[in-house]
Amino acid sequence: MTILKTTGLSKKFGDFAALDGVDIEVGKGEVYGFIGPNGAGKSTTIRVLLGILKATEGQATIFGKDVWKDAVDIHKRVAYVPGDVNLWPNLTGGEVIDLFIKLRGGNNKSRREELIRRFDLDPSKKCRTYSKGNRQKVALVAALSSDADLYILDEPTSGLDPLMERVFQECVREAKAEGKSILLSSHILSEVEQLCDKVAIIRQGKIIEKGTLKELRHLTGTMLLVETKEPMPNLAEVKGVRGIEQKDGALSFQVDQEELDHVVRYVSGFGIIRMESAPPTLEELFMRHYEGTGTGGAV
Amino acid sequence: MDNQLFSGTGSLSRFILRRDRIRIPIWILSFVLATVATAVAFIGLYENAQERQAIAATMENPAMTAMVGPGYGLANYTSGAMMAHQMLLMTAVVVGLMSVLLVIRHTRTDEEEGRIEMVRSLPVGRLSNVAATLLVLFLVNIVLAILTGISLYALNIESMELEGSLLYGAALGATGMVFASLTAVCAQLSHNARSAMGLSIGILLLAYIVRAIGDVGSEAVAWLSPLGWIVRSEVYVNNIWWPVLMTVGAAVILGALAMYLNSIRDLGAGFLPARAGKTHASPLLLSPFGLAFRLQRTGFIAWAISMYVLGASYGSVMGDMESFFADVDLMQDLLVPMEGFSLVEQFVPTLMAVMAIIATIPVLMAILKARGEEKNDRIEHVLGRAVSRNRLLGSYLLISLIASFVMISLAGLGLGTVADAVMEEGFDTAMAYQAALAYLPAVWAMIGVTVLLIGWLPKLTGFIWLYLSFSFFVIYLGSLFQLPEWVEKITPFGYVSAIPLEEFDWLQATVLTAVAIGLIVIGFVGYNKRDIGS
Numbered sequence: 050m051t052i053l054k055t056t057g058l059s060k061k062f063g064d065f066a067a068l069d070g071v072d073i074e075v076g077k078g079e080v081y082g083f084i085g086p087n088g089a090g091k092s093t094t095i096r097v098l099l100g101i102l103k104a105t106e107g108q109a110t111i112f113g114k115d116v117w118k119d120a121v122d123i124h125k126r127v128a129y130v131p132g133d134v135n136l137w138p139n140l141t142g143g144e145v146i147d148l149f150i151k152l153r154g155g156n157n158k159s160r161r162e163e164l165i166r167r168f169d170l171d172p173s174k175k176c177r178t179y180s181k182g183n184r185q186k187v188a189l190v191a192a193l194s195s196d197a198d199l200y201i202l203d204e205p206t207s208g209l210d211p212l213m214e215r216v217f218q219e220c221v222r223e224a225k226a227e228g229k230s231i232l233l234s235s236h237i238l239s240e241v242e243q244l245c246d247k248v249a250i251i252r253q254g255k256i257i258e259k260g261t262l263k264e265l266r267h268l269t270g271t272m273l274l275v276e277t278k279e280p281m282p283n284l285a286e287v288k289g290v291r292g293i294e295q296k297d298g299a300l301s302f303q304v305d306q307e308e309l310d311h312v313v314r315y316v317s318g319f320g321i322i323r324m325e326s327a328p329p330t331l332e333e334l335f336m337r338h339y340e341g342t343g344t345g346g347a348v
Numbered sequence: 349m350d351n352q353l354f355s356g357t358g359s360l361s362r363f364i365l366r367r368d369r370i371r372i373p374i375w376i377l378s379f380v381l382a383t384v385a386t387a388v389a390f391i392g393l394y395e396n397a398q399e400r401q402a403i404a405a406t407m408e409n410p411a412m413t414a415m416v417g418p419g420y421g422l423a424n425y426t427s428g429a430m431m432a433h434q435m436l437l438m439t440a441v442v443v444g445l446m447s448v449l450l451v452i453r454h455t456r457t458d459e460e461e462g463r464i465e466m467v468r469s470l471p472v473g474r475l476s477n478v479a480a481t482l483l484v485l486f487l488v489n490i491v492l493a494i495l496t497g498i499s500l501y502a503l504n505i506e507s508m509e510l511e512g513s514l515l516y517g518a519a520l521g522a523t524g525m526v527f528a529s530l531t532a533v534c535a536q537l538s539h540n541a542r543s544a545m546g547l548s549i550g551i552l553l554l555a556y557i558v559r560a561i562g563d564v565g566s567e568a569v570a571w572l573s574p575l576g577w578i579v580r581s582e583v584y585v586n587n588i589w590w591p592v593l594m595t596v597g598a599a600v601i602l603g604a605l606a607m608y609l610n611s612i613r614d615l616g617a618g619f620l621p622a623r624a625g626k627t628h629a630s631p632l633l634l635s636p637f638g639l640a641f642r643l644q645r646t647g648f649i650a651w652a653i654s655m656y657v658l659g660a661s662y663g664s665v666m667g668d669m670e671s672f673f674a675d676v677d678l679m680q681d682l683l684v685p686m687e688g689f690s691l692v693e694q695f696v697p698t699l700m701a702v703m704a705i706i707a708t709i710p711v712l713m714a715i716l717k718a719r720g721e722e723k724n725d726r727i728e729h730v731l732g733r734a735v736s737r738n739r740l741l742g743s744y745l746l747i748s749l750i751a752s753f754v755m756i757s758l759a760g761l762g763l764g765t766v767a768d769a770v771m772e773e774g775f776d777t778a779m780a781y782q783a784a785l786a787y788l789p790a791v792w793a794m795i796g797v798t799v800l801l802i803g804w805l806p807k808l809t810g811f812i813w814l815y816l817s818f819s820f821f822v823i824y825l826g827s828l829f830q831l832p833e834w835v836e837k838i839t840p841f842g843y844v845s846a847i848p849l850e851e852f853d854w855l856q857a858t859v860l861t862a863v864a865i866g867l868i869v870i871g872f873v874g875y876n877k878r879d880i881g882s
Binding site: 103188 | 636
């Protein structure tokens with residue numbers, strides 16, 4: 050079942066096209082990773098999805114409803130954490146959490162207390178005194194203690210320490226286990242790899258790659274590190290081998306998924322002393338798309 | 349200079365000038381142009397000594413003294429004496445306001461936004477930011493003083509000689525300097541920019557009111573206020589320099605105090621105690637309206653009290669006016685009493701107009717808060733939840749409407765009740781209240797224009813302050829110099845019945861209210877259509 054779907058979503062600010070034909074689709078119980086460097090259009094997409102910005106072209110629906118026209122209805126079942134959490138300096142964290150829960154229209158006291166404890170937040174402090182990480186905790190507690198069907202999280206962990214990041218990941222897994230859907234925008238690739246079922250990569254307002262993690266991994270290849278008794282002079286000419294590097298007397302290279310069998314057979318002919326393999330990381334995929342283009346923005 | 353404390357002050361000063369390279373010249377030019385324009389207008393309006401003397405007689409009463417300060421040289425009311433009497437104090441208050449806004453901008457606001465932290469991480473002294481801000485502000489006020497002085501002298505008006513013109517400018521500059529330093533002190537006391545600004549503007553208003561009470565009642569009280577000092581320089585009459593020099597001296601001492609306070613506090617901290625926070629929100633907070641009100645509660649209460657005090661302080665001089673009019677036969681002839689109205693009552697519409705325009709400030713602040721929240725990216729927390737745009741903007745509108753009623757009522761009641769208490773003949777409080785309420789439709793029209801801007805031209809919402817200033821200028825000066833009628837009709841405040849002199853015009857009020865509603869509706873339509881964000 051589709052929870053969130055955009056088709057050909059475009060947003061222009063004057064002449065500048067912030068989004069250019071974005072298509073994403075999040076199903077029920079899915080964690081959907083939305084990755085890209087700063088300024089690629091992640092937050093703009095999310096703001097369009099929240100009905101805060103009006104799309105110039107294209108369609109976006111959540112729960113089958115139009116995100117602009119039916120924003121209020123949709124928001125009753127959505128929980129959102131913005132990337133840059135600005136709070137009211139003279140309200141306390143506890144007050145803000147209560148306000149957010151109430152504005153969405155829910156009330157779950159025990160869940161709130163539990164999350165405050167798990168995220169180790171002091172709700173009696175004024176927001177002015179909170180660090181970025183603590184402001185993010187306030188937004189996360191408010192979002193996660195609500196009984197939403199879709200969670201839209203915009204770089205939710207960028208200010209959290211590793212301990213809290215783990216708590217966050219647990220919470221996301223729990224939500225997924227309850228059949229909730231999550232749109233997780235991030236540029237922390239390890240986080241996306243650990244949590245997400247599907248991933249879309251956005252660059253300069255365009256989705257350049259999307260699919261399940263498994264599908265995307267096919268796009269890169271396996272990393273092999275091989276040390277052989279005899280040198281392999283013609284390795285570079287073997288089909289499917291890329292990026293050969295010398296490392297501690299061994300060779301490290303990437304192998305396309307479909308050529309793996311063939312390459313391993315070739316290598317074994319030279320007498321293997323040591324062989325290590327690593328799954329392709331999202332980071333490599335990501336870097337491949339951004340490296341050399343020079344215009345993708347900083348990663 | 350101590351390197352640890354002041355290193356980099358020069359660079360920071362240049363940086364402040366660079367950041368405000370448009371803002372500061374606009375402020376300075378506005379003051380110079382407004383001053384010159386007024387001086388020229390005075391010459392055009394009152395062509396000879398006889399006409400000036402006639403207006404001097406009407407100025408010589410406690411209500412005018414409370415409003416514009418004591419009149420010097422009323423016996424020989426030259427153009428210069430008139431200028432200094434009617435314009436110096438009001439202009440000085442606005443110069444003070446400029447200083448407040450600029451100082452807060454470069455001290456607490458920068459600190460709250462974390463920019464001071466970045467600056468302090470560089471090889472820059474602990475006091476450099478405060479020192480640079482004050483340095484720039486002193487410079488701005490000195491330039492303002494010199495330009496104003498020279499411009500006035502350059503008009504080549506007989507009674508406005510070089511020394512008096514320079515003193516006029518110096519009085520304005522000195523006021524700007526003392527309020528710059530006072531604001532710098534307030535910026536150390538408060539934890540955040542908002543309350544520091546509230547405190548500073550509060551002190552500015554208090555200085556005005558204390559001076560008003562002093563000017564009308566006791567000379568000693570007037571000396572408690574720096575605004576009382578500068579009007580006692582008797583510009584263009586006796587040209588006394590020492591009150592102005594004393595003001596500059598006070599500015600330097602307060603500036604030093606601000607730096608001392610800055611040096612003994614932690615970054616981000618203040619001296620006024622912060623209350624311990626609540627872990628749970630009160631049920632009153634839990635709605636868009638509750639939130640919007642809570643964010644403005646302190647300011648709302650402070651303004652409400654100020655409006656009552658302002659009304660009361662005008663009311664308190666009514667008793668003096670009454671006895672004054674009784675004494676002076678000349679006044680009886682000059683101000684031909686209207687059938688059925690006492691002379692005191694005839695002043696009610698003028699006072700009410702000034703108070704209504706001041707009361708509009710908190711009203712507009714209430715609705716503009718919706719835009720401020722948007723600029724701070726906090727509105728998405730609310731709109732991202734199950735809250736419609738109509739409900740959100742409607743909450744701020746409701747507060748604004750409540751504020752219009754509360755502020756106007758308190759000003760009218762303050763005037764009425766206190767006047768009734770101090771006057772021997774008594775005063776019709778109900779009449780004063782009606783005169784105040786008559787301004788509501790005009791205030792609503794101002795709200796309407798603001799909502800329209802928020803809905804369609806969110807980047808230009810600041811325009812409303814220009815419009816309000818223009819309204820004040822027209823209504824205030826209009827009553828002084830009889831500006832052409834059509835000028836008054838450009839502002840909603842020109843369509844208000846002057847109770848008790850005029851009957852309440854239901855049709856006019858209804859049309860004005862309808863216009864306000866129309867503007868609000870159009871504004872809401874725009875707000876529902878546009879992108880939200882800075």
